Amino acid sequence: MMSMVVYAVSPALSAQATNYPSEQGITPQSFNGNFKAADDDQICYEIAKQAGYTEQLAQEVRGFKIDPPVNFANQYVDFKVSADLKELSWTSTGAEVLGVVVKGGDNYNLYDYKSTPPKEMQDAKLHSPLKNGKIPQISHYNVCYMPDVAVGQGCTPGFWRNDTPANRPAWNYLSTLTPPLTPTSQFLDSGSQYNAALTASGGGYNALLRHASAAYLDASMGSYVDYPYTTSQVQAIWDNATKGTGDPQPPRTYEQAKDLLQTANELGCPLSATNPPPTNP
Numbered sequence: 001m002m003s004m005v006v007y008a009v010s011p012a013l014s015a016q017a018t019n020y021p022s023e024q025g026i027t028p029q030s031f032n033g034n035f036k037a038a039d040d041d042q043i044c045y046e047i048a049k050q051a052g053y054t055e056q057l058a059q060e061v062r063g064f065k066i067d068p069p070v071n072f073a074n075q076y077v078d079f080k081v082s083a084d085l086k087e088l089s090w091t092s093t094g095a096e097v098l099g100v101v102v103k104g105g106d107n108y109n110l111y112d113y114k115s116t117p118p119k120e121m122q123d124a125k126l127h128s129p130l131k132n133g134k135i136p137q138i139s140h141y142n143v144c145y146m147p148d149v150a151v152g153q154g155c156t157p158g159f160w161r162n163d164t165p166a167n168r169p170a171w172n173y174l175s176t177l178t179p180p181l182t183p184t185s186q187f188l189d190s191g192s193q194y195n196a197a198l199t200a201s202g203g204g205y206n207a208l209l210r211h212a213s214a215a216y217l218d219a220s221m222g223s224y225v226d227y228p229y230t231t232s233q234v235q236a237i238w239d240n241a242t243k244g245t246g247d248p249q250p251p252r253t254y255e256q257a258k259d260l261l262q263t264a265n266e267l268g269c270p271l272s273a274t275n276p277p278p279t280n281p
Contacts, residue, residue, distance in 0.1 A: 019109060023125045024118040028102075028109035030129040035101045035108050035142055038201055040064050041158025044144035047099040051112040060159055060269025061098065062147060067140035076147050085137040089124035092145065097121075099144040104128025105136035147268055153226040154218050155269035157210040161198035179213045181238050208254045211261040212238045218264070224271060228264050237261060
């Protein structure tokens with residue numbers, strides 16, 4: 001079943017003493033209800049819409065959601081939750097943190113580091129909106145960051161499916177092309193285009209479809225993206241998982257093939273809105 005992303009911005013809370021600044025002096029915006037994003041790839045674009053800088057997301061961005069709220073670290077960022085679950089802190093190495101959403105109680109706070117960059121690559125005392133004068137425990141948090149593109153080259157499904165004119169007009173034509181991947185499921189028919197494949201929701205086959213479509217686009221970029229696989233190799237990985245053929249490896253599950261391509265897709269994207277488009281893949 002296909003699911004298109006619906007962009008809906010939660011209404012901001014009325015101006016009142018619902019927050020205090022973070023350690024870096026960032027005063028968050030408070031919003032009603034839950035922050036919504038279709039998946040991790042969409043988090044940055046939804047944060048950007050609420051913060052008002054969508055057109056400035058010209059490079060690869062990454063997002064993740066941590067629910068329940070626990071400490072999280074990867075090669076780029078390190079997030080820690082206080083013992084009482086009421087405050088969040090972070091440090092970054094080799095990445096620019098663009099935004100953090102902290103949900104607790106009925107509402108959430110958005111810390112916008114793109115519009116007001118922190119003085120240091122760290123911050124603390126992030127919290128959810130006050131409720132009855134008190135800080136609720138954090139129920140979950142969302143993070144958007146831009147990694148150092150020097151670590152490798154590969155663009156995520158989130159990069160490709162957000163190729164609207166406001167984001168990166170040079171690549172907008174790609175959404176109307178049809179991916180060469182041969183569908184083996186009811187979730188995608190042979191006439192579907194990249195914009196449908198890249199927004200297929202859920203896990204399993206659809207998660208593989210998103211990453212295989214992004215991988216094929218990455219591999220099609222030639223000198224624009226130094227991708228670790230060729231288009232033939234991406235096709236072989238897809239065929240191996242969906243048909244049990246295609247490369248000499250034992251048949252992979254959808255999840256195994258998705259993980260393989262996701263790793264490559266998250267190496268770091270060198271493309272931007274100002275790049276001229278190559279020959280259509």
